[in-house]
Amino acid sequence: MPVELLLLFGLAGAGVLLSVAMLCVNMAMAQRARRLAPDPEELPAAEEAAEATQAPQAQAPEADGLPQTETRTAAEAPERTQPIFSPLDRSEGGAVLGGLRVQLDNAQEKGTRAEQQDAFAITPLEEPRVLQTHGVMAVVCDGMGGLEGGARAANTAAVQFMRAYLDAKAADGQALHQALLAANEKVFALAGGKEGSLGTTLVAAAFSKNGLWFISVGDSHIYLHRNNKLYQLNRDHNYYAVLLEKVEEGTLSLEEARKHPERAHLTSYLGQREPALVDANAEPLALRAGDRVVLCSDGLFKTLPAAKMQQILSRCRQGAAQELVRAVMEAGKPRQDNVTAVVLYMDQV
Numbered sequence: 001m002p003v004e005l006l007l008l009f010g011l012a013g014a015g016v017l018l019s020v021a022m023l024c025v026n027m028a029m030a031q032r033a034r035r036l037a038p039d040p041e042e043l044p045a046a047e048e049a050a051e052a053t054q055a056p057q058a059q060a061p062e063a064d065g066l067p068q069t070e071t072r073t074a075a076e077a078p079e080r081t082q083p084i085f086s087p088l089d090r091s092e093g094g095a096v097l098g099g100l101r102v103q104l105d106n107a108q109e110k111g112t113r114a115e116q117q118d119a120f121a122i123t124p125l126e127e128p129r130v131l132q133t134h135g136v137m138a139v140v141c142d143g144m145g146g147l148e149g150g151a152r153a154a155n156t157a158a159v160q161f162m163r164a165y166l167d168a169k170a171a172d173g174q175a176l177h178q179a180l181l182a183a184n185e186k187v188f189a190l191a192g193g194k195e196g197s198l199g200t201t202l203v204a205a206a207f208s209k210n211g212l213w214f215i216s217v218g219d220s221h222i223y224l225h226r227n228n229k230l231y232q233l234n235r236d237h238n239y240y241a242v243l244l245e246k247v248e249e250g251t252l253s254l255e256e257a258r259k260h261p262e263r264a265h266l267t268s269y270l271g272q273r274e275p276a277l278v279d280a281n282a283e284p285l286a287l288r289a290g291d292r293v294v295l296c297s298d299g300l301f302k303t304l305p306a307a308k309m310q311q312i313l314s315r316c317r318q319g320a321a322q323e324l325v326r327a328v329m330e331a332g333k334p335r336q337d338n339v340t341a342v343v344l345y346m347d348q349v
Contacts (some may be wrong), residue, residue: 001334011214011242013240014220017267030166042149042197045338048341049348051221056282069073076343078231085138086259092213093127094345094347095125095131095136096138096349097131097207097208097209098207098208098209098210098211098287099209099349100271100287100288100289100346100347100348100349101346101348101349102125102136102207102344102345102346103344103347104121104122104125104136104138104342104343104344104345105318105319105320105322105342105343105345106321106340106342106343107321107324107325107340107341107343108120108319108324108325108338108339108340108341109299109325109328109329109338110338111299111328111329111333111336111337111338111339112333112335112336113332113336113337113338115151116151116188116338116340117143117144117150117154117158117338118140118141118143118152118154118297118299118312118339118340119140119141119143119151119154119155119158119200119340120138120139120140120158120160120295120340120342121137121138121139121158121161121241122136122137122138122142122160122342123136123137123138123162124187125167130166131236131290133169133170133171134165134166134168134170134171134206134208135171135206135207135208135209136206136207136208136343136344137165137171137203137205137206138203138204138205138295138344139157139158139161139162139165139202139206139295139341140158140203140204140220140295140296140342141153141154141157141158141161141200141201141202141220142154142201142218142219142220142269142297142298142299142338142340143155143198143199143200144198144199144200144201144202144266144269146214146272147198149190149191149198149201149268150199152198153187153190153191153198153199153200153270153271154200156183156186156187156200157183157184157186157187157188157200157202157270158162158183158202160179160182160183160185160186160187161180161182161183161204161305162178162179163182164178164179164181164182164183165179165204166266167208171206171208171210171213172206172208172210172213173215173280173281173282173284175206175213176204176213176214177215177278177280178324179204180202180204180215180217180270180278182287183202183270183298184217184270184271184272184274184275187199187200187270187275188270188271188272189202189273190271191271193219193273194221195272195273196271197269197271198271199266199269199270199271199272200218200269200270200271201216201217201218201219201220201266201269201270201298202215202216202217202220202270202295203215203216203218203220203234203295203296204216204295205220205222205224205293205295205344206300207287207293207344207346211284211285211286211287212281212285212286212287212293213280213281213285214233214234214285215278215279215280216234216235216237216278216279216280217237217268217269217270217275217277217278217279218236218237218266218268218270219236219237219238219266219298220295220296220297220302221234221236221294221295221296221300222226222293222294222297223293223294223296223309224291224292224293225291225292225293225310225313225314226288226290226291226292226306226340227290227308228314229310230306230309230310230313233281233285234279235279235281237266237267237268237269237276237277238264238265238266238267239260239262239263239264239265239266239267240257240260240263240264241255241267242259243256243260243263243336244262245258260292275331285317286309286344288346289346289347289348290345290346290347291346292313292320292343292344292345293343293344293346294309294313294320294321294341294342294343294344295341295342296339296340296341297338297339297340297341298337299328299336299338299339299340300324300325300328300339300340300341301337302337303328303331303333303336303337303339304324304327304328308327309324312324312327313343317345318345320343320345321341321342324338324343325340325341332340
C-alpha cells in the first residue's frame, strides 16, 4: 500500500480517536454558574418551619413523614481544578425521563461578599447517552467563607463530584455516595490533609426514570415544591441542629439556642478526613408532574422566608431560580452571603 494512503488512514484514525476523547471530556465536564413517594401531606411543610428557616443557620425541627433518610459516616480520604462552567439556561426543550419532561434553570449572585464561594454543576441535558445512563444530576457547593480557599474548595468539590458521578455505572444513591467520597478526597487533599483549613458544603440530586435520589453534607438545602407547598428534604449539619435537640430535651431554651455564638458552625462538611454526617434518602422519591426541586446555598433561605420562596415557586412556571435570587438581592440584606439556586421542573410530556 502506498505510503500516502497509510498516512491518510493514520490521520483519519487519529481524528476519530480525538473526537471520541473530546466527547468523553465534554460529557464528564458539565457546565456550571448556569418509588415510594410520600404523600405531600405527610412531608414536613416548610411553612411549619419558617421561623427556624429565617434564623441564622436554622433547621426545621425534624417531623414525622420525612422521606426515609439515613445518616452515614463517610470513608477515608485525599488537583486543584480551576472554576469551570458558565451561566446556562436549560429551560428550553428539556429532557424526557420517567414519563416527565425535565427542565432546569439556575441563578447565582455574589451578594456583598468579596468573592463568589458557591459553585454548582449540572449534567448535560443535550447528551442522550448521559440522560440514558445517568439521568439529570445537579450539585451545589458552598465554600466555607471563614476558611481560606472556600471558592477553591467549592469548585473542586463540584467538578470532582460531577466526574465521579458520570463514572458510576448507574444513577442511584450509591453513585451519589461514591461521588461525595471522591469529592471529599479531593477537597481534603487540597487542604493538605489538614482538617479545618478549608471546606465546603454539598447538596446534590439525581433524577432518573426510577425517581429522585439526593445527598447532602453541611447546611445547603434541597426542597420539594408540590401542590403549592414547600418541603425541605434534607437535614442540616450545624451546631444549631444540636442546640435544637437540647431544646427538645428541655436543657436549653429556644432563645438561648437562637443566640448561641456557635450556632452557625458546621458539624459536617467536605474537607474533613471523613465527613461526620451524610444525609441521603434510602429509597428514590417518585416525582410528579408539577413538582419543582430546588437546590440552594444558605444565602437563599437565610434571607428569604419560606413563604416567599413558596410564592415564587408557585408563580413561576419557568425562571424561578432567577426570581428567587432576584428577591434575595432586592431584600437588601447588609451582609448578604453568596446565593445560588438550581431548579428542576417536572412537567407532563
